[in-house]
Amino acid sequence: MLxxxxxxxxxxxxxxxxxxxxxxxxxxxVEGGTGLAGSYPAPNKGRRVDSIPDDxxxxxSDPALFERQLLGDAGVDYAIHLCDVGGSAIDPDLDxxxxxxxxxxxxxxxLGEYNRHGRYRGALNVSMASPELAVREIEDxxxxxxxxxxxxxxxxxxxxxxxxxxxxxxAAARHNMPFSIHKASVGLPALLTPAGYCSYYPEIHSVxxxxxxxxxxxxxxxxxxxxxxxxxxxxxxxxGFGWVAPLIWRLEKMWDAVRIEFPHIKRRPSDYLYENVRxxxxxxxxxxxxxxxxxxxxxxxxxxxxxxxxxxxxxxYDDPQRVLTRLADGARERIAYRNAAxxxxxxxxxxTKH
Amino acid sequence: MRxxxxxxxxxxxxxxxxxxxxxxxxxxxxPEAVNRDLMRPKTPWYAEGSKPxxxxxxxxxxxxxxxxxxxxxxxxVVLLPLTRGMMPNLRREVATAAATNEWLxxxxxxxxxxxxxxxKGTIRIVPRxxxxxxVEIERWAGHPHFVQVGVPLATHLPYGRxxxxxxxxAAARHGLPVAVxxxxxxxxxxxxxxCVGYPxxxxxxFSMRPFNAAxxxxxxxxxxxxxxxxxxVFVFADGSFDVAGPMLWxxxxxxxxxxxDIPWTEHLPSSYLKDHVRFVLQRWDGPGGSDDLAKALDIWxxxxxxxxxxxxxxxxYLPPQGAxADLPGQTRxxxxxxxxxKLYRLNQAAAPEMAEHV
Numbered sequence: 001m002l003x004x005x006x007x008x009x010x011x012x013x014x015x016x017x018x019x020x021x022x023x024x025x026x027x028x029x030v031e032g033g034t035g036l037a038g039s040y041p042a043p044n045k046g047r048r049v050d051s052i053p054d055d056x057x058x059x060x061s062d063p064a065l066f067e068r069q070l071l072g073d074a075g076v077d078y079a080i081h082l083c084d085v086g087g088s089a090i091d092p093d094l095d096x097x098x099x100x101x102x103x104x105x106x107x108x109x110x111l112g113e114y115n116r117h118g119r120y121r122g123a124l125n126v127s128m129a130s131p132e133l134a135v136r137e138i139e140d141x142x143x144x145x146x147x148x149x150x151x152x153x154x155x156x157x158x159x160x161x162x163x164x165x166x167x168x169x170x171a172a173a174r175h176n177m178p179f180s181i182h183k184a185s186v187g188l189p190a191l192l193t194p195a196g197y198c199s200y201y202p203e204i205h206s207v208x209x210x211x212x213x214x215x216x217x218x219x220x221x222x223x224x225x226x227x228x229x230x231x232x233x234x235x236x237x238x239x240g241f242g243w244v245a246p247l248i249w250r251l252e253k254m255w256d257a258v259r260i261e262f263p264h265i266k267r268r269p270s271d272y273l274y275e276n277v278r279x280x281x282x283x284x285x286x287x288x289x290x291x292x293x294x295x296x297x298x299x300x301x302x303x304x305x306x307x308x309x310x311x312x313x314x315x316x317y318d319d320p321q322r323v324l325t326r327l328a329d330g331a332r333e334r335i336a337y338r339n340a341a342x343x344x345x346x347x348x349x350x351x352t353k354h
Numbered sequence: 355m356r357x358x359x360x361x362x363x364x365x366x367x368x369x370x371x372x373x374x375x376x377x378x379x380x381x382x383x384x385p386e387a388v389n390r391d392l393m394r395p396k397t398p399w400y401a402e403g404s405k406p407x408x409x410x411x412x413x414x415x416x417x418x419x420x421x422x423x424x425x426x427x428x429x430x431v432v433l434l435p436l437t438r439g440m441m442p443n444l445r446r447e448v449a450t451a452a453a454t455n456e457w458l459x460x461x462x463x464x465x466x467x468x469x470x471x472x473x474k475g476t477i478r479i480v481p482r483x484x485x486x487x488x489v490e491i492e493r494w495a496g497h498p499h500f501v502q503v504g505v506p507l508a509t510h511l512p513y514g515r516x517x518x519x520x521x522x523x524a525a526a527r528h529g530l531p532v533a534v535x536x537x538x539x540x541x542x543x544x545x546x547x548x549c550v551g552y553p554x555x556x557x558x559x560f561s562m563r564p565f566n567a568a569x570x571x572x573x574x575x576x577x578x579x580x581x582x583x584x585x586x587v588f589v590f591a592d593g594s595f596d597v598a599g600p601m602l603w604x605x606x607x608x609x610x611x612x613x614x615d616i617p618w619t620e621h622l623p624s625s626y627l628k629d630h631v632r633f634v635l636q637r638w639d640g641p642g643g644s645d646d647l648a649k650a651l652d653i654w655x656x657x658x659x660x661x662x663x664x665x666x667x668x669x670x671y672l673p674p675q676g677a678x679a680d681l682p683g684q685t686r687x688x689x690x691x692x693x694x695x696k697l698y699r700l701n702q703a704a705a706p707e708m709a710e711h712v
Contacts, residue, residue, distance in 0.1 A: 158551045159552075194548065195511075195545075200615045200616050202615060203605075207569055210604070215553065242600025243601060245600065246564070249639075258556055261556060285607075286607050299646050
């Protein structure tokens with residue numbers, strides 16, 4: 001069995017989100033949001049070249065090709081759709097409207113019309129600019145069978161543990177929806193690092209973006225979010241996982257030294273990591289000496305926290321055959337599907353003998 | 355050979371620095387020497403026993419000499435004084451760095467306190483003011499006991515940017531590595547310590563530093579600085595070998611696919627480390643158990659890239675006695691001093707000779 005925790009549907013050329021956006025915002029709606037897509041252009045314009053349909057529509061927009069390459073060629077049983085067609089806006093109301101439009105489109109097309117096989121699930125887009133709107137979005141869609149988690153833009157000005165966001169985490173926990181974040185390069189303005197603005201895609205993609213995840217992860221733990229909402233789960237998508245090792249090593253060592261900061265936190269950082277947090281594998285770390293990856297994963301029991309993803313149809317797609325064979329036998333099943341099946345409550349199809 | 359690659363000396367009291375400051379800075383406001391660091395927990399900020407009868411912890415060269423060189427059985431200690439963070443008034447920041455160098459030369463590195471040359475110093479510069487930074491490097495490069503240049507971790511423009519190039523060229527011309535270290539938390543005009551704003555707690559801000567060092571490292575690599583300045587070495591003095599390691603796995607992978615973005619970076623990003631980068635090892639680096647630490651050091655070539663530092667007199671002081679004792683012999687010896695001795699060109703025999711020159 002194989003569960004893919006990160007795939008990206010696209011709008012066809014003749015589709016527009018505008019008809020899915022609440023009416024009062026249609027005049028203000030800008031296709032693609034107000035973000036700057038072009039600040040750090042990705043290789044191959046960001047997509048897998050063979051995923052572009054013959055009719056010239058964008059990659060990821062043709063349900064038949066999508067299905068053939070993902071469910072057929074890659075052998076994926078279930079896929080979680082993370083929709084990034086709408087971008088984001090700084091104005092909370094407009095941002096909320098864009099998110100609502102994206103959710104309407106997802107529900108109608110990829111989780112509806114194109115999902116007769118029932119193998120697609122989706123992440124419900126919520127605006128981080130307004131917890132009030134995010135909670136409303138969650139309440140309005142709760143109970144929809146195919147929205148299985150939330151998706152928020154991690155590029156904010158206040159780390160996610162701050163109490164400003166707590167109403168969102170409360171609603172997420174109440175409806176058993178994990179909260180996912182994906183990339184950090186979307187939206188205006190570009191990512192400002194503590195060292196200043198980066199110049200190139202490899203810097204921002206390899207190093208700066210993962211530090212966004214680091215900051216949020218520490219914030220969730222240190223602000224006691226997982227104490228307050230014990231069944232709240234967070235999924236860090238496409239931000240790497242090799243760095244989780246040095247981060248958790250540090251936090252564990254420092255915890256006793258700075259314990260006085262955390263009278264309200266009951267358990268150790270690693271307890272929350274294993275219980276409340278998951279990471280997707282793509283793009284898989286590829287050290288020059290292959291065994292180094294398994295040595296590292298082994299040191300932090302990574303098979304408990306990793307979930308496989310392809311990132312179809314993006315340029316740095318991970319082929320399950322190539323990725324899963326890199327992992328140690330004991331870790332492979334958990335990472336390929338068991339962890340995701342537990343988190344999203346998919347029925348597990350026990351592997352047939354090969 | 356046993357070397358401490360980063361110890362942090364400080365003035366006896368904040369106003370002492372005024373003695374070395376030029377006017378008008380001598381007579382005007384100055385940030386405190388020991389910044390209380392945003393959000394530091396209310397434990398003492400210094401190690402037990404490092405505070406002399408009067409003055410700040412780490413302000414007494416005699417005490418440091420006894421603790422590190424005698425009791426700690428170190429051959430050399432590299433002094434890395436902090437300055438006082440990024441200042442709104444750039445001229446004041448430049449003057450403060452210059453005064454810090456005057457002070458270090460006149461006190462810790464003076465014949466009185468450094469007769470055997472076993473204290474080595476760091477030239478503090480303000481790289482965002484390149485012309486002044488180069489003047490400062492030139493002023494001290496000939497001094498027998500300044501062995502490196504020191505720059506803050508926080509910047510408004512990452513260190514790979516071409517604006518800094520003349521500064522790195524000056525350092526390399528004089529054979530001086532450039533050490534990057536957090537400057538005590540700053541006084542407020544640094545950008546927030548994470549990409550997503552201010553965290554609430556000390557542990558978050560503190561644990562972010564090695565990740566921010568990785569951002570600086572990736573900038574140096576992606577801008578091609580190590581191709582431009584062949585003799586340049588950067589020392590990441592806040593720890594971080596274990597953070598840079600996995601981050602460079604990612605950068606290596608992206609370089610293979612996206613190198614048309616950075617054609618001036620001619621080689622695999624991680625391949626620059628051997629000749630151009632060293633990491634100081636603090637107690638927070640690497641996994642807890644010594645077996646796992648040995649594994650992590652093996653994965654990321656610690657035996658070549660990593661240098662022990664005491665971090666004295668800070669609260670997280672790692673005493674040299676017994677430090678890393680459980681590591682395999684060769685790796686331990688390299689980290690406890692071999693790598694630093696090579697980088698700073700220190701040798702056992704030279705120590706008494708140097709005394710004659712001072």
